[in-house]
Structure formats: structure tokens, C-alpha cells
Amino acid sequence: MTDSPKIRLDFQKNLGSFTLEVNCTLETKVSAFLGPSGSGKSTLLNCISGTLAPDDGEITFGEEVLYASAAKINLPPEKRRFGYVFQEGYLFPHLTVAQNIRYGQPKPRKSSAAIDVLEISEFLQRYPRELSGGQRQRVAIARALAMEPRMLLMDEPLASLDSALKERIIPYLHHVKDTFDIPILYITHAFSEAMALADEAFLIANGTIIANGEPHRLLTAPSAMPIAQLTGVENTLFLPVTASDKARGVTLLEIGSQSLVIPYTDIGIGEIAPVAVRAEDIIISLEPDLPISARNILKGTIQYLNVKSEYTWLSILVEWHHLAVKVTHAARKQLQLQEGSEIYCVIKASAINLLWD
Amino acid sequence: MRITPAEIAALALSIRVALLSLVFTFPLGLLVGWLLAKRTFPGKAFLNTLVMCPLVLPPIVSGYLLLILLGRNGLIGGFVYQVFGIEIVFSELAVVIAVSIISFPLLVRGIVTGMESVPLELENAARTLGASPVKVFWTITFPMAYRGVVGGTILGFSKSLGEFGATIMVAGNIPGKTQTMALAIFSAVHLGEDVSVYRLVFISTVVAFVALWLTERFTLR
Numbered sequence: 001m002t003d004s005p006k007i008r009l010d011f012q013k014n015l016g017s018f019t020l021e022v023n024c025t026l027e028t029k030v031s032a033f034l035g036p037s038g039s040g041k042s043t044l045l046n047c048i049s050g051t052l053a054p055d056d057g058e059i060t061f062g063e064e065v066l067y068a069s070a071a072k073i074n075l076p077p078e079k080r081r082f083g084y085v086f087q088e089g090y091l092f093p094h095l096t097v098a099q100n101i102r103y104g105q106p107k108p109r110k111s112s113a114a115i116d117v118l119e120i121s122e123f124l125q126r127y128p129r130e131l132s133g134g135q136r137q138r139v140a141i142a143r144a145l146a147m148e149p150r151m152l153l154m155d156e157p158l159a160s161l162d163s164a165l166k167e168r169i170i171p172y173l174h175h176v177k178d179t180f181d182i183p184i185l186y187i188t189h190a191f192s193e194a195m196a197l198a199d200e201a202f203l204i205a206n207g208t209i210i211a212n213g214e215p216h217r218l219l220t221a222p223s224a225m226p227i228a229q230l231t232g233v234e235n236t237l238f239l240p241v242t243a244s245d246k247a248r249g250v251t252l253l254e255i256g257s258q259s260l261v262i263p264y265t266d267i268g269i270g271e272i273a274p275v276a277v278r279a280e281d282i283i284i285s286l287e288p289d290l291p292i293s294a295r296n297i298l299k300g301t302i303q304y305l306n307v308k309s310e311y312t313w314l315s316i317l318v319e320w321h322h323l324a325v326k327v328t329h330a331a332r333k334q335l336q337l338q339e340g341s342e343i344y345c346v347i348k349a350s351a352i353n354l355l356w357d
Numbered sequence: 358m359r360i361t362p363a364e365i366a367a368l369a370l371s372i373r374v375a376l377l378s379l380v381f382t383f384p385l386g387l388l389v390g391w392l393l394a395k396r397t398f399p400g401k402a403f404l405n406t407l408v409m410c411p412l413v414l415p416p417i418v419s420g421y422l423l424l425i426l427l428g429r430n431g432l433i434g435g436f437v438y439q440v441f442g443i444e445i446v447f448s449e450l451a452v453v454i455a456v457s458i459i460s461f462p463l464l465v466r467g468i469v470t471g472m473e474s475v476p477l478e479l480e481n482a483a484r485t486l487g488a489s490p491v492k493v494f495w496t497i498t499f500p501m502a503y504r505g506v507v508g509g510t511i512l513g514f515s516k517s518l519g520e521f522g523a524t525i526m527v528a529g530n531i532p533g534k535t536q537t538m539a540l541a542i543f544s545a546v547h548l549g550e551d552v553s554v555y556r557l558v559f560i561s562t563v564v565a566f567v568a569l570w571l572t573e574r575f576t577l578r
Binding site: 047078086144147 | 440476478479481482485486487488489496497501523531
């Protein structure tokens with residue numbers, strides 16, 4: 001995309017006990033905001049679309065000021081020309097698909113790139129209630145594009161669909177990205193969607209952006225440390241699911257050439273599971289073959305050793321992931337732990353928690 | 358049995374007054390209904406109470422308050438008499454005002470119920486698609502609230518047709534001038550004109566039944 005307008009977000013919004021506070025610039029074609037539900041993602045999008053007024057700050061699109069508390073500027077949503085795709089679609093139930101598409105069109109026209117790209121021409125005469133969930137969402141995306149927006153805002157457009165349907169819609173999103181020369185802001189709680197679509201991802205939690213960067217880089221351990229600080233859990237890992245067994249109640253994650261067993265989750269195979277482990281829940285062993293119930297014995301190397309007054313902190317490299325581990329001085333001495341030692345990290349499956357679904 | 362010219366006049370007056378009342382109350386009802394269903398503003402509870410009051414007050418009391426307000430010495434009536442030389446009370450206009458006040462809560466109730474059922478999210482979606490608040494109202498809120506609006510309108514209209522207490526207080530019971538169906542029945546009963554009573558009661562019952570049945574047809578799926 002050539003000289004696309006930068007979107008500058010610097011505002012805050014208070015909603016009861018919750019405060020959203022953002023300060024960032026969107027410079028890439030597709031920016032994703034990634035975070036658990038209740039993290040403030042939808043509030044953020046509503047402030048950008050103009051359906052919700054921030055309390056303070058500024059929002060600019062290129063040179064144009066959309067919101068500025070100091071100058072008392074707050075452009076109404078109909079003047080912003082941002083296409084908005086809602087999680088629930090929000091198609092107008094009393095209008096046909098064709099009428100829904102036409103609703104926002106600046107000039108009525110028979111054909112539209114949006115109709116072609118999303119392949120909805122065959123059900124233009126139907127009403128929303130006569131469509132399947134996936135078809136409805138395609139119409140919602142087409143409706144937002146038909147208004148010829150300056151930017152596309154997407155709020156969890158796939159969240160209400162099951163995983164088989166999601167996989168069928170993602171190619172359409174790629175097609176939209178390639179066909180329409182406008183910035184896209186994509187909000188999701190699913191790592192796989194952010195990885196598949198975004199050029200830059202912003203991690204958001206409790207109303208604050210805690211990290212941003214190219215999605216793949218963002219999801220490797222060191223840069224995700226802010227999440228750990230936020231949650232009080234020292235180790236956060238973003239690992240792909242390799243297998244899942246509901247009957248046995250376990251899911252397998254891939255950590256380099258090794259596997260990590262966690263309690264069952266319905267995250268699809270190949271998708272990324274965000275997991276967290278406390279430093280004190282990891283046991284250090286010198287031997288891999290132990291007669292114990294713990295499901296995970298991961299081979300690693302001690303990178304750093306930091307002796308504090310009460311405990312010794314170890315930074316252990318497992319494949320390319322860093323794990324922080326807390327041991328007593330006595331244990332360090334007895335096992336003769338030092339930087340460069342090859343050890344095994346023993347973790348109970350039940351000590352590994354999903355950060356969010 | 359033949360219907361008398363006086364009875365026809367009463368029926369015609371009732372229908373004319375109910376229609377005229379609707380001309381005034383419907384646009385106002387849309388505005389008030391929209392305010393109550395979609396807006397938050399200081400004094401909202403007060404406005405709601407004021408609009409709904411005639412529903413719980415005895416119509417005689419509403420009528421008496423109107424009589425005080427619209428009479429030649431009243432706040433509104435006095436002004437109109439001074440400026441235009443028109444006396445409101447005991448005229449057809451008084452009947453229109455009386456039935457408007459009494460039927461308004463029913464009309465507004467229906468409109469509010471209809472508009473409350475239209476999700477704010479759909480209206481916001483329309484705004485993001487470039488629609489002004491006025492366009493959102495006419496293309497989303499109003500058509501989607503249609504059933505409630507129609508229901509409230511028919512209920513309000515039928516209430517207007519049969520209004521008695523407020524009308525007799527503020528407009529009197531003048532045959533050919535302010536005597537509506539309900540008042541005509543009242544007079545006929547008093548004068549012992551049984552046949553006339555039967556005819557008028559029959560007509561009133563049919564009109565009320567059809568109106569309610571239409572309401573059900575439009576408000577239920």
C-alpha cells in the first residue's frame with residue numbers, strides 16, 4: 001500500500017471501574033488488536049468509529065482530526081466513513097441483502113467489488129434470517145466495504161462462527177486485504193487470526209497496550225514478558241496445538257522438538273494456545289527418567305543464574321523459549337546448578353493455565 | 358330498525374374526532390416515544406409520568422383539570438379567547454383535546470415498546486454506514502418499531518372513539534355538536550330509549566372488537 005494515512009490513537013475512556021488508555025500509531029495495512037475479552041478492544045473500536053466518545057485525548061486519521069477533547073471536536077460516525085464489521089453482523093433484519101449492501105453506498109450502483117470479492121451475488125434477494133452464520137458475516141463485510149470506506153474496522157468478525165466456518169471465511173479476509181487499498185483494524189482474541197492477517201499486532205490487556213510488533217515476533221517469549229508482569233505469572237508461552245484428546249482430558253502443545261501436555265482445551269489443532277506457568281511451579285531435575293506423575297519433563301539449559309536474598313532465580317532456555325524458575329539456595333547448591341548446566345524442567349500439566357481461550 | 362340521523366351524527370362525530378386527534382397526537386407521540394425509548398435526559402421520569410398520568414387518573418378528573426385550563430378564565434382558554442375570540446370548551450375542538458389527552462398514553466406506550474425493541478447496535482451500525490440520526494430514525498428505528506407503532510395507534514384510536522368522562526366534563530353533551538357515541542348511549546339510557554341503546558351498543562362493540570383484533574393481527578406474528 002502506498003502512502004496510506006497513519007492513524008494516531010491517543011485517548012482514554014472511562015467506563016465505570018474500567019479505563020481504556022491507548023497511545024499508538026497504526027502504520028501498517030492490517031493492524032490487529034489482540035487481547036482477552038473485557039480487555040477494552042470493542043471500546044477502542046467504538047471510540048474510533050465514533051459511536052462512543054472518549055473522555056480525553058485525540059484521534060487523527062492522516063491529517064484529519066476525528067476527535068480532540070481540547071478543541072471539542074468529535075466527528076459523528078456518519079462523517080468518518082469507516083466501514084465497521086461487527087461480531088454479530090448486525091445486518092438490518094427488515095432489509096434484503098441487496099438493500100443492506102446499498103444502505104451505505106454513496107451512489108447506487110448495480111455491481112460492486114465487495115459483492116464479487118465476498119461471493120454473495122447469489123443471495124442478494126434474501127433476508128438476513130434466511131442466511132447461514134458464515135453467509136451473514138460475508139454480507140456484513142461486503143456491506144462495510146460497499147460504502148467505500150477510508151478504513152475498515154473489524155470487531156471479532158469470526159468469533160461467532162465455529163472453527164470449520166472460520167477457516168472458510170479467512171480466505172475471504174485475505175482477498176479483501178489484497179483487493180481494497182485501505183487500512184484495516186482487526187480486533188480478535190485468537191492468536192491464529194492475528195498471525196494469519198496482521199502486519200502489526202498490539203497486545204491489549206486491562207485497557208492498556210502492553211506490547212506491539214510483527215505478530216510472529218510478538219509471540220515469542222521475551223517480548224511477551226509484559227503479559228507475565230501484568231498477570232503476575234512469570235512464564236507466558238505461545239505454543240501451537242499439535243493434538244487434543246477430549247476423552248483423556250489433555251491437549252499437546254509443541255515446544256520446539258518437545259511436547260508440553262496441558263489440560264484439555266478446545267483450541268483447534270495448529271492454532272496458538274497462550275499458556276502461563278508460575279516460576280515456583282517448575283521443578284528442576286538432573287535426570288529425565290523419573291518415577292513421578294508430572295506429565296512434562298522438558299530438556300533445557302541454564303542461561304543465567306541470579307542469586308537473590310531468599311531464592312535463586314534461573315533463566316532456562318528450552319528450545320528457544322525462556323523459562324523463569326525459582327529454586328531455594330539449598331537446592332541450587334545440592335544440584336550444583338550453574339550457568340550452562342543441562343537440566344530438566346518438571347511441570348505438572350495442571351500447573352499450566354491458559355491465559356485466555 | 359333504522360338508525361336515526363342523530364345516531365349517525367354521533368357515530369360520525371366520534372370517528373371524525375378520533376381521526377383528528379390522531380393527526381395531532383401521532384407526530385407528537387413519535388417524538389415523545391423516541392425520546393422515552395432512545396434518549397436519556399434530565400426530567401425523563403417526569404415526562405414519562407406526565408404522559409402516563411391520564412391512564413391512571415379518573416377521566417373525570419382529567420376532564421375537570423382540562424376544563425379549568427381551557428375555560429374562558431383558564432390559562433390556555435383565557436389566552437385563546439382574548440387573542441382569537443374563540444371559546445374552546447363545549448366545542449368539537451374540546452372533544453378533540455379531551456380524547457387526545459386520554460388516548461395519548463396508549464399511543465406512546467405502543468411506540469415506546471416498539472422502539473425499545475430496536476437494538477441500539479443496529480442504529481449505531483447504520484450511523485457507521487453514513488446515515489444521519491434522522492435517516493436512521495426513518496430507515497431503521499421506525500420500520501423496525503412498526504408493530505408497536507401500529508398497535509399503539511389502533512389502541513389509542515379506539516380509546517378516542519369511546520372516551521366518555523373527560524369529554525363530558527370539558528365538551529358537555531350537546532346533540533349534533535359534542536355528543537359522541539359514548540355520550541349518545543348515556544343519554545339514550547337516561548331517556549329510556551332502549552332500541553336506540555341496543556343499536557349504539559352493538560355498533561360500539563363491533564368497532565371496539567375490530568380495532569382490538571386488528572391490533573392483535575399487527576402486533577403478534
